[in-house]
Amino acid sequence: MAETGAGQDNKGRALAGRLARNRWLLGAGVLAVLAVYFFAGSSAYVLLLALAALAAAAMLPADAERQPADVGAAIEASGLQRLSGEYLAAAVADPLIIFDHSATIVHANAAAFAAFGGLAPGMSLSLKFRAPEMQALLDGILAGEVASDAVDYTEKLPVERTYRVSASTVGHATGLYVLVFKDQSETRRIDRMRADFIANASHELRTPLASIAGFIETLRGPARNDPAARDQFLQIMQNQTGRMARLIDDLLSLSRLEMKPYLGPGTEVDLRQTIDSVIDSLGPLASENGVVIEREFANAPLVVPGDRDELFQVFENLLENACKYGQSGGRVTVSVAGGEDGQQPGFDVTIRDYGPGIAEEHIPRITERFYRVDVENSRAQKGTGLGLSIVKHILTRHNARLSIKSEVGKGAAFTVHLPAR
Template sequence: MNVFAPLLGSDRPSAVRWLLVGTLGFLALLTLLEVLPWQVALAVAALAFAAAIVFSTGRFATKARKDTDPVSTNGFAGLSVDHLAEALADPLIIIDANGAIVLANAAARAAFGDFRPGTLLQLRFRTPEFQAFVARLLSDEAGPQMTEYAERVPIERWYRVVGRPAGDGSGLSVLVFKDQSEVRRIDRMRSDFIANASHELRTPLASIAGFIETLRGPARGDAKAREHFLQIMHEQTGRMARLIDDLLSLSRLEMKTYANPSDSIDLTNLVRGVIDALRHLAEEVGVEIVREGADGPVPVLGQRDELIQVFENLLENACKYGQTGGRVVVTVDAGDGVADGPSVTVRDFGPGISEEHIPRLTERFYRVDVETSRAQKGTGLGLAIVKHILTRHNARLTIRSELNEGASFTVHFAPR
């Protein structure tokens, strides 16, 4: 690197250069006239040279900082508090020392409605916990304050609210609302799932333990009772095995990535294979399976084994719970390929389902009739598995039913 570049470069002020040149010339003249010893002149020249470099470099650095300062180049200094607040995705409210609303960003207005400036925050959020939170925030208590707030109309939403003073002596406080609704929903679902799974496993285990105790005691020498109890124990262990298999299926589905399957599947052949596989079950319960709709290829994107599991669940449910109708109709529709994609409808002619049960049928362990479900060896997880698989396939399930009119379950695929 050239040490003279900072001084002699074209971007240096010309006054610095000429001052240095003049100083060096004057010192040289004094030396020639023997006014100054050459050692003193050389020392003075070195000091002048160093001072010129420091002065010039400092000015250059200052200019460079100004040229590259993001505050200046990006216009950050021109942003107002309103602009910054509006850019936040979380609801934000600023209040004054009396609790009156000074500013509410767009996210806050979308979540809680419009705020009129000057309105007391305590009049909008009336829960005792929130009132105490605001009181602490407006008092002299040091540090940020935190509380939880729930909105239950029109839908339930939970927020974690953090408030803190906005600078010393400003009298303003900032409240940020962090939506916790999805976290709470997942926690509640997990708790319900564990409770339901424990209950479903505890019942057959208790039965088996009771039968074992009976076989070791009063029924020790009764061959007929022993055979009866062993048969029940076999059924209960089979029920637990089915439940564990379904739980593992759900776990595997939840662990998979959300990338949609991309294999091309012929829906017509797949449904025909499922019908052939379950025809023996239908004959055992006195149900005839009728296939209608498209006969030619109906291609969809999917994962073959998972789609087989979907239609096996739907067809098996139709045969078990709609067996009083004596018939199940499976219809394959190719769709128009533009607005409507392919679909498969499984319809039974059994007792039907009450309207209030339909929205909850895909919940884990939800049953319309617990005794009937257990009698049919159901685990309460079949439709939950169907829902998970269809979500992965960018498909959806619609359910229509009326009492004494049967029920229809339709799988809709997206157009290709």
């Protein structure tokens, strides 16, 4: 329907164009006919007939060689040229920023807003992208030294991202320039991940490995014929291999998370359902430790943007810690507070234990990799020192925060603040 409408519209426009192009000829003809009429004084019917014939001639398609030019012009007018720059920018999946000769942002597409938050038309680009290489790129383009250029740009915080940024002028003498960011983070991250993994793994695996090697030596030597000692040593060795396996699992899951630090848009999770399934899955561990999990939240669904599996892992790690390290308190409460508190609306999920608590000096650091408040206790509880690191990573991806409140002797409260959409 719309198509035929557009077709008619085009035809009408072509007709009008033909009339316009022939306007001089037409004007001259009308003048001539009028002159003849006035001077000769013939009848009005002849005049009307002559005028009508003239108009019809002007409306007929002119000559054969003009037709392609007509069609070309029509296509150009209806297609690319009338295309808005904004639509074009929105169709590009990479962050794209259009700016003017004073490096002021004219337009930024949705991908740019998502990647760099805090952009607004009218803002100065050179104030936002301060890294020396970006400044050089902008200066070079704006000075007109080059028509296009590209640099590698790395943003370290909040999550490390690397872009190949290319800048170029738009069209001829439009006074506009465009900046396109191509995300290269993945390749960079894979390199980093490999290096980190090797460093961490070799460091953390060496301890259990050394102890296993020691026991093997003892079993082959002095304890060769001592069944009691043999059983005991084998038990220790089994514990150590179990620890190594857990460590590798956690390292792998952390590395996987580091591979994709930004969450894809779109997916939503029901927090209540996720937390309930975590509580169910940890039931056996809780009863084994003599801990009662109390749930203090309503049954209504609490929908937030996020990845279900990852959030499951967050609450699983937090609740597992609470059950293990807060064992002496005998109970763990899980509560959800909704609402507007703080800068952004969202939900606060608090997991609280009533155990020994965490000393003040450890609180800022317990999310670091392999940071342990008490090495002996952590080993005894089969901890890898990576659980909270993983939690922190996942929460950063969700734009969420973890806050920890604790006093020695009064238990600890881990609060996850998840922003609503």
